[in-house]
Amino acid sequence: MLNSIGLQNPGVEYFMEYDLPWLRTQDVAVIVNACGSTIEDYVELCKILNKADIDGVELNLSCPNVCAGCMAFGTTYDGVKEITKECKKVLTSKPLIIKLTPNVTDITLTAKAAEDAGADAVSLINTLLAMSININTRKPYLANNTGGLSGPAIRPVAVRMVYQVSQAVNIPILGMGGIINGDDAVEFMLAGASAVSIGAGNFIDPYTSVNTVKGIEEYMKKHNIENINGIVGKVEMN
């Protein structure tokens, strides 16, 4: 999927008042993905979310569709370190996950910055900056010209980056990028992800997450695995 939807949403107060109560009726952990345009925005969001009935905060430092927004912080060691440090000061009661962009030369640098500034985990990857052109009109399909590429096409890139980050940091990794079934999830875990996340797969089939869990269980049965944590990072490199 190539998307350019930006980050429009009704805001954190609305979310807490109207969406969160329903989410809390479900038997799952709630991790809030948050994004702003300035460091002050992020800090303010973390202050508010610190008091919310949620299980963690994931900071999106990596959306390719927001001009001069998150991407500006998310692509350098200093930018990621600064924002993580400031948010960590106010987000005292929840785990802080830093979501990394793949649109960098070396993703281990930004992962290290998050770890150095006290992040509890990193998540990767966000979408890859991409473009598609209508050859008849000669115009890009997206009004924004470029957008973020997600889904199975990006999985090998994501797996490579998860593996590289797992070699560079000691905090847990939440892996994502093209997962649509249990086998894909297992691949990320072997590369070093302690947990996985699914985005575009939900657009193909809203039951993708449920089926992925079943697929992981089938893999465990087939390979006589009692505890799935045992496979994390267990890729055997050639």
Ligand SMILES: Cc1cc2nc3c(=O)[nH]c(=O)nc-3n(C[C@H](O)[C@H](O)[C@H](O)COP(=O)(O)O)c2cc1C
């Ligand atoms: C329609 C769409 C909207 C997204 N919105 C967000 C967002 O608000 N915050 C964020 O951190 N990532 C966002 N992403 C990125 C995904 O969470 C994920 O990191 C990326 O798409 C790779 O995983 P996937 O292939 O499973 O989608 C979005 C992706 C898609 C396709």
